[in-house]
Amino acid sequence: MEPAERPLAGTGEGSLDPEDWDSLRQLGHQMVDDMFEHMRTVRERPVWRPVPADTKAGFRQPLPMGATPAEDVYRDFAAEILPYSLGNLHPRFWGWVMGNGTPLGMLADMLAAGINPNLGGGDHVANYVERQVIDWCAEMFDWPDDSSGLLVSGGSVANLIGLAVARTAEAGFDVRSLGVRGGDVQLTLYGSSEMHSSLQKAVELLGLGDQALRRIPVDEHFRIDVQALETAIEQDMAAGMRPIAVIGCAGTTNTGAVDPLESLADVAERRGLWYHIDGAFGALAYLAPSFRERLSGLRRADSLAFDLHKWFYLPFEIGAVMIADEELHRRTFSLQPDYLEHGDRGPSGGDLWYGDYGIQLSRGFRALKAWMAFRTYGVDRVGRMIEQNIAQAGYLAAAVDDHPLLERLAPVDLNIVCFRYVRPEQPDTDWDAVNQELLFRLQESGAAVPSSTHLQDRFAMRVNITNHRSTRSDFDALVRDVVRLGDAVIAEM
Ligand SMILES: *Cc1c(COP(=O)(O)O)cnc(C)c1O
Numbered sequence: 001m002e003p004a005e006r007p008l009a010g011t012g013e014g015s016l017d018p019e020d021w022d023s024l025r026q027l028g029h030q031m032v033d034d035m036f037e038h039m040r041t042v043r044e045r046p047v048w049r050p051v052p053a054d055t056k057a058g059f060r061q062p063l064p065m066g067a068t069p070a071e072d073v074y075r076d077f078a079a080e081i082l083p084y085s086l087g088n089l090h091p092r093f094w095g096w097v098m099g100n101g102t103p104l105g106m107l108a109d110m111l112a113a114g115i116n117p118n119l120g121g122g123d124h125v126a127n128y129v130e131r132q133v134i135d136w137c138a139e140m141f142d143w144p145d146d147s148s149g150l151l152v153s154g155g156s157v158a159n160l161i162g163l164a165v166a167r168t169a170e171a172g173f174d175v176r177s178l179g180v181r182g183g184d185v186q187l188t189l190y191g192s193s194e195m196h197s198s199l200q201k202a203v204e205l206l207g208l209g210d211q212a213l214r215r216i217p218v219d220e221h222f223r224i225d226v227q228a229l230e231t232a233i234e235q236d237m238a239a240g241m242r243p244i245a246v247i248g249c250a251g252t253t254n255t256g257a258v259d260p261l262e263s264l265a266d267v268a269e270r271r272g273l274w275y276h277i278d279g280a281f282g283a284l285a286y287l288a289p290s291f292r293e294r295l296s297g298l299r300r301a302d303s304l305a306f307d308l309h310k311w312f313y314l315p316f317e318i319g320a321v322m323i324a325d326e327e328l329h330r331r332t333f334s335l336q337p338d339y340l341e342h343g344d345r346g347p348s349g350g351d352l353w354y355g356d357y358g359i360q361l362s363r364g365f366r367a368l369k370a371w372m373a374f375r376t377y378g379v380d381r382v383g384r385m386i387e388q389n390i391a392q393a394g395y396l397a398a399a400v401d402d403h404p405l406l407e408r409l410a411p412v413d414l415n416i417v418c419f420r421y422v423r424p425e426q427p428d429t430d431w432d433a434v435n436q437e438l439l440f441r442l443q444e445s446g447a448a449v450p451s452s453t454h455l456q457d458r459f460a461m462r463v464n465i466t467n468h469r470s471t472r473s474d475f476d477a478l479v480r481d482v483v484r485l486g487d488a489v490i491a492e493m
Contacts, residue, residue: 018070024070027070027071027074030074031074032107032110034078034082035103035106036103038082039089039103039106042089042090042091042469043090043091043469045090045446046087046445046446046447047087047090047092047093047443047446047447047448047449048086048087048090048093048443048444048446048449049083049084049087049446050084050444051084052084055080055084058076058080059080086098087449088100088101089101089469090449090469091467091469091470091471091474092447092448092449092470092474092477092478093448093449093467094448094449094450094451094462094463094464094465094467094470095449095450095451095462095464096253096451096464097253097280097281097310097464097466098310098464098466098467099307099309099310099311099312099313099314099315099316099466100313100466100467100468100469101309101313101314101315101316102313102314102315102373102468104369104372104373104376105313105314105315105369105372105373106315107372108368108369108372108373109315109368109369111368112364112365112366112368112369113364113365115365116365117365118362118363118364119354119363119364119365119367120340120353120354120355120360120361120362120363121340121342121348121350121352121353121354121355121356122347122348122349122350122352122353123346123347123348123349123350123352124347124350126365126367126368127350127352127354128352129365129367129368129371130151130352130354130367131352132367132371133151133320133367133370133371133374134147134148134149134150134151134320134322136374136379137149137306137320137322138322140286140287140379141283141286141298141299141304141322142298142299143299143304143322143324144324146326147322147323147324147326148322148323148324148325148326148329148330148357149320149321149322149323150320150321150329150354150357150358151308151318151319151320151363151366151367151370152318152319152320152321152358152360153317153318153319154280154307154309154316154317154318154319155196155198155278155280155305155306155307155310155319156198156201156202156319157319157321157358157359158280158305158306158307158319158320158321159196159198159199159202159276159278159305159321160198160201160202160205160206160359161303161305161321161323161332161333161357161358161359162276162303162304162305162321162323163189163199163202163203163206163245163247163276163303164202164206164332164333165274165302165303165323165325165328165329165332166189166244166245166274166276166302166303167180167187167206167208167244167332168328168331168332169244169274169302169325169328170187170242170244170245170273170274171183171187171242171244172185172242176332179207180206180207180208183242185240185241185242186212186240186241186242187208187212187241187242187243187244188212188213188214188236188241188242188243188244189203189208189212189213189214189243189244189245189246189247190213190214190216190229190232190233190243190245190246190247191213191214191215191216191224191246191247191248191249191278192215192216192217192218192222192223192224192225192249192252192259193215193216193217193218194218194222194224194249194252194253194254194255194257195213195215195247195249195252195278196249196252196253196278196280198278199213199247199278200213214232214236216228216229216232218257220411221257221411221413222252222254222255222257222410222411222413223257223258223259223260223413224248224249224259224260224264226260226263226264226267229246229264229267230267233267233271233273243271243273244273244274245268245273245274245275245276246264246267246268246273246274246275246276247276247277247278248261248264248265248275248276248277248278248297248301249277249278249282250277250278250279250282250283250285250295250298251279251280251281251282251283251285251413251414251415252282253280254410254416254418254453254455254462255410255411255412255413255416255418255455256282256393256412256413256414256415256416256464257410257411257413257414258282258294258295258413258414260297261277261295261296261297261298261300261301262296262297262300263297264297265297265300265301268302269300274302274303275300275301275302275303276301276302276303276304276305277297277298277301277303277304277305278305279295279298279304279305279306280305280306280307280310280319281306281307281310281311281415281466282295282311282414283295283298283304283305283306284306284307284310284311284312284382284386285311285386285390285414285415286298287379287382287383287386288383288386288387288390289383289387290387290390291386291387291390291414301324302323302324302325303321303322303323303324304321304322305319305320305321306319306320307319307320308320308370310466311386311389311415311466312370312373312382313373313382313385313466313468314369314370314373315369317366318366318369318370329357330356330357333356333357333358333359334356334357335356336356340355340361385468388468389415389465389466389467389468389470390414390415390465392415392465392470392472392475393412393414393415393416393417393463393465394412395472395475396417396463396465396475396478396479397412397417399475399476399479400417400419400479403479403483405421405422405423405483405486405487406419406420406421406422406479406482406483407419407420407421407422407424409455409456409458409460410455410460415464415465415466416462416463416464416465417462417463417465418453418455418460418461418462418463419460419461419463420435420458420459420460420461421434421435421438421482421483421485421486423490429490429493431458431459432458432459434486434489434490434493435452435459435460435461435486436452436459437489438482438485438486438488438489439452439461441485441488441489442481442482442485445481445485447477447478447481448474448477448478448481450462450463450464450478451464461482463478
């Protein structure tokens with residue numbers, strides 16, 4: 001292909017469109033074919049493989065001033081990028097809380113980038129697609145149909161927006177104008193000690209300070225102790241502070257624990273506090289008939305954060321926040337400078353100005369992949385996949401419990417299994433070190449990728465199942481590999 005900077009004939013002006021559309025079109029077809037093959041055959045490759053030193057060094061090049069043919073750049077992609085990815089497409093990737101994406105999601109992202117609209121606002125169809133997705137999310141969680149919402153990059157930003165609205169609603173003074181010092185009172189928020197770190201980032205960014213986030217102890221199921229919560233709120237009030245929000249965890253990151261969401265709703269209601277739920281992945285279990293009742297409290301939240309790139313299996317990045325009170329949502333973020341005037345007609349018309357509901361002004365068309373997934377799979381099918389993952393967690397937990405050399409380290413509420421390799425007759429062995437070593441070997445072998453955590457001061461391998469490609473035989477293989485590697489590590493010590 002010709003370099004893109006070649007001027008258009010006669011005018012001396014140029015563009016970034018290809019000189020030769022046919023050859024770029026051909027390259028595009030090649031890319032689509034290659035990526036489909038990559039996805040179709042993912043099971044045949046290692047889950048993860050180390051990035052070679054030469055490849056790492058290849059990404060320390062000087063700024064390219066001149067052009068390189070797209071074919072050559074794509075060849076480098078295929079050789080240096082494609083093989084060394086994280087591995088989260090793979091059926092045996094269970095680290096952290098990861099999504100796998102889908103072939104359809106890949107195509108949707110291509111279409112979205114192709115038409116490349118900006119969803120900051122205005123009267124163009126993409127905004128109506130986003131509203132449709134938000135409305136479907138509300139319906140999916142049995143929220144009222146006048147609920148407000150916004151698609152965001154993920155759970156972290158969803159939590160930030162939820163707590164920002166809580167601050168507006170409950171501060172008791174005009175925070176936007178006066179800042180958090182304006183009320184001359186310490187605002188406090190409450191969640192369990194198992195809360196996600198993004199909630200701490202959110203309170204820090206909101207100027208409330210980490211100390212404002214009260215961490216309430218959990219019970220033996222890693223669920224918040226509601227009595228301790230009440231006591232903490234009363235103590236803070238007696239000390240002159242102003243509690244503003246209760247935060248519920250619908251699926252903690254460590255163990256998948258689900259707080260008693262109805263009891264938390266009762267506390268928030270009785271004390272007139274905002275009720276935010278971080279349901280990054282766990283909220284989606286509302287789609288699994290066997291789990292729905294456990295999550296009935298979702299319906300009572302004032303704000304709900306959840307991801308569509310985790311347990312809705314979409315490609316990164318897409319999460320959402322829903323706010324029960326549309327007016328409060330808008331009041332927290334809306335600003336209309338002259339250059340963003342909303343018109344009565346034309347492209348600046350319409351009433352869908354998503355820039356007034358969050359931090360971003362320019363916003364991409366992430367709604368498209370959600371809209372296509374909702375329609376192509378249907379919510380029932382996604383619910384069956386989630387149900388399948390929950391059943392797989394039960395299957396793995398039972399296999400761990402049955403094995404004499406494996407020990408489970410937390411109850412399985414939902415989709416996360418934490419366990420370790422241990423020989424009970426050898427209490428003096430450093431089992432943390434053994435398990436860390438065996439986990440590294442397991443990951444580096446490419447056989448499987450769990451992650452790790454610490455539970456009650458013990459190192460735990462942590463298997464998070466939000467993977468639509470996993471089968472029961474993958475968990476059988478995991479148990480075999482863990483025991484084999486554990487035996488090997490012990491033999492070498
Ligand atoms: C992943 C996660 C988050 C953060 O979401 P991102 O999409 O990574 O920004 C927040 N809370 C919980 C419980 C999570 O699992």
